[in-house]
Amino acid sequence: MIEKPEKTETIQENAAADTAVEQAYNQRSNRIVAISCVSFFVAMIGMAYAAVPLYQMFCQVTGYGGTTQRVEQMSDTILDQTVKVRFDANVSGGLPWDFKPVQREVTVRIGETTIINYEAKNISDRPTAGRATFNVSPDLTGSYFNKVQCFCFTDTTLAAGETMEMPVMFFVDPDIVKEKDLKGLTTITLSYTFFPLDKEPANAAVQPVTSQKKAELAAPIKPLG
Numbered sequence: 001m002i003e004k005p006e007k008t009e010t011i012q013e014n015a016a017a018d019t020a021v022e023q024a025y026n027q028r029s030n031r032i033v034a035i036s037c038v039s040f041f042v043a044m045i046g047m048a049y050a051a052v053p054l055y056q057m058f059c060q061v062t063g064y065g066g067t068t069q070r071v072e073q074m075s076d077t078i079l080d081q082t083v084k085v086r087f088d089a090n091v092s093g094g095l096p097w098d099f100k101p102v103q104r105e106v107t108v109r110i111g112e113t114t115i116i117n118y119e120a121k122n123i124s125d126r127p128t129a130g131r132a133t134f135n136v137s138p139d140l141t142g143s144y145f146n147k148v149q150c151f152c153f154t155d156t157t158l159a160a161g162e163t164m165e166m167p168v169m170f171f172v173d174p175d176i177v178k179e180k181d182l183k184g185l186t187t188i189t190l191s192y193t194f195f196p197l198d199k200e201p202a203n204a205a206v207q208p209v210t211s212q213k214k215a216e217l218a219a220p221i222k223p224l225g
Helices: 003-062 139-144 174-178 211-217
Strands: 082-091 097-101 105-109 114-122 128-137 145-150 156-158 163-172 187-196
Touching: 082 097, 082 114, 082 163, 097 187, 105 114, 114 156, 128 139, 139 145, 139 174, 156 163, 163 187
Parallel strands: 082 187
Antiparallel strands: 082 105, 097 114, 114 163, 128 156, 128 187, 145 163
């Protein structure tokens, strides 16, 4: 009869120990779940930020969606075949600009480097800044449409009432004639859309297309070879 209290105390101690172990296990499990959730959330944010540049890189490499190519050198091969290039201009809401191509279309020899101009005017009474997106159609021509110089490579700031000519130097890769799905191609359309920058031009890290840069781009092309 004297041993019963000892057994009862032992059972209570074991139960308390089991409860403590269970609580510790639950706390550890909760910490693991919390850390996993936070890690997943941070990873998703990182993927969201990385998705845009990765998608842009993919489009630039493959020409997907009519994304044109940026090159450093002009073509050293010029074919007798020609193609007509038309120019389109658009402005997103919120940017008070009048934006249009100076020439609506040109006919160029495939492989020939050509310079054309767009024109933008800020029709507001304050400085505004814009960024241009671009593509060509048909989409498949994107990987063959090469830009040597373009106003779309940098952001642009226009003073109140300012008008600026914006040159584009480009050529159509001669390899386009080897593309079976583009046999019979006669016309390529190059399209730009300007979007307003989120920040005010005075505070934003904008790289405007200056008059000096415009003059450099408009300089005569040196003969090849």
